[in-house]
Amino acid sequence: MTLAPPEQPLPPAVTVVGIGADGWAGLPDAARTELIDAQVLIGGERQLGLLPASCRGQRVPWPSPLRPAVPGLLAAHAGSRVAVLASGDPMFYGIGRALTEVLGTDALRILPHPSxxxxxxxxxxxxxxxTEVVTLVGRPAARLAAALHHGRRVLVLSADARTPAAVAGLLREQGFGPSRLRVLEQLGGADEACLEGTADHWPHPPGDPLNVIAVECRRTPEALRLGAVPGLPDTAYEHDGQLTKRHVRAATLGVLAPAPGELLWDIGGGSGSIAIEWMRTHPSCRAITVERDPRRAQRITHNADRLGVPALRVVTGPAPGNLARLPTPDAVFIGGGLTVPGLLDTCWDALPPGGRLVANTVTLESEALLAEAHREHGGELVRLAVAHAVPVGGFTGWRQAMPVTQWSVRKPLTGPEAEHSAHEPAQHPGDNR
Incomplete structure (x- = not known):
């Protein structure tokens, strides 16, 4: 009996070639061969212009907006030998990600260039x-604010020639005017240049649109210091009194336990502090805050911009009516509206197995609801009390803030996950594994 030869894997449908400002001269032989042999060449106008006449394939510039056009453009050239041009490393904030999502990794061959x-x-x-990297390509400059810490080095990927001036302005607004800026243009190309100055005194007009900004962060002595963990100073927020105060906020974020990529629902946003500090824990953390008062909703957006998380989504309107169409959360925080009929049940039902719910209240009526929920679902019910030292005549005494009752719970796992969790060894006090 003769065995059939093993099936050979299909060759990649698309080759992605990273190219730098040095153009054709900076490409290795393997990349040049792919571009010469390609029947279709897809890329930006600038990138396509870097190729010599020996690349005879049909040149197709990316349309705008680019991302929605990717599936249709690839489908239109199915069956052809396609090469896609990308700036630098295609998998570093590049087109490689979109192509992988559309085609899968097996259909791609990626030849990166230095980023x-x-x-x-x-x-x-x-x-x-x-070195921390923040991209402002297609994103608001406010994203940079979350990366600003005294003494840190940050590289900013510019959107265009106006980005350096915008970055300098943001640094001044955030109290980082003394920061040293270097704008590196056309890196790796024949026209490479470096412009230098400080954010306080940035003297240069818009230059080359292909640039990267190096920021050496220096904070002014009077600027508000913002740390990297939850519990920012209350003065970091504009608010009308509806603010989860600093110490309670830190404790609340501790039990919410944000992890990279997770989504939070923040119900009754107030000033947005919980959602904002959730997102500040990691650049991939996402949050949606629901606030019924339009003025407060507007204030939340302003706070999010100032504190470096402009991607915070603000839904203006009451809950639970505005929750049905939201994407499934990994965690829910309820900071207001607990007595609204159906709110707590709606939030609980929206959570997937393993999701977390945390609710804070200062009223007896809401506390009774949390006590009942604790009896039904378990979890942990605690009371948080904070007192501040204040002058009492010529002496000092304690002024007690309103105590906060907090219920935190994890929704039970189901299926194989629950069985695995049940067999995990218990962690004992003092076990630091």
Whole structure:
């Protein structure tokens, strides 16, 4: 009996070639061969213009907006040998991600070029692993605010020639005017240049749109210091009194336990502090805050911009009526509206197995609801009390803030996850594993 030969894997449908400002001269032989042999060449106008006449394939510029056009454009050239041009490393804030989502990894061959971050760090002597990177390509400049800490080094990927001035303005507004800025243009190309100054005194007009900004963060002595963990000063927020205060906020974020990529529903947003500090824990954390008062909703958006998380989604309107169409959360925080009929049940039902719910209240009526929920679902019911030292005549005494009752609970797991969890070894006090 003759065995059939093993099936050979299909060749990749698309090759993605990273190209730098040095153009054709900076490409290795393997990349050049792919571009010469391609029947269809897809890329930006600038990238396509870097190719010589020996690349005879049909040149197709990306339309705008790019991301929604990817599936249709690839489908239109199915069966052809396609090469896609990308700036630098296609998998570093590049088109590689979108192509992988559409085609899958097996249908792609990716030939990366050094990224602009690698070039920039090489030019100014910064270790890549110690350098934070913030992209403003297609994103608001306010994202940078969350990365600003005294003494840190940050590389900003610019959207265009106006980005350096916008970054300098944001740094001044955030109290980081003394920060040193270096704008590195056309990295790796024949026209490479470096412009330098401080955010307080940025003297340069818009230059080359292909640039990266190196920021050495320096905070003014009077600027408000914002740490990297939950519990920012109350003065970091604009509010009308509807604010989860600093110490309770830190305790609340501790039990909400945000993890990278997770989504929070913040019900009764107030000033947005819980959702904002959830998102500040990691750049991939997401949050939706629901606030019925339009003025407060507007204030939440303003606070989110100032504190570096402009992607916070604010839904203006009452809960639970506005919850039905929201994506499934990993965690829910209820900071207001507990006595609204159906709110607590709606939030509980929306959680997937393993999801967390935390609710805070200062009223007896809402406390009774939390006590009943605790009896039904378990979890932990605690009372948080904070007192501040204040002058009492010529002495000092304690002024007690209203105590906060907090219920926190994890929705039970089901199926194989529950069985696995049941067999996990218990963690004993003092066990630091």
């Amino acid at each position: 602009s971050v690698s070039y920039a760090c090489a030019r100014i002597g910064w270790p890549v692993e110690d």
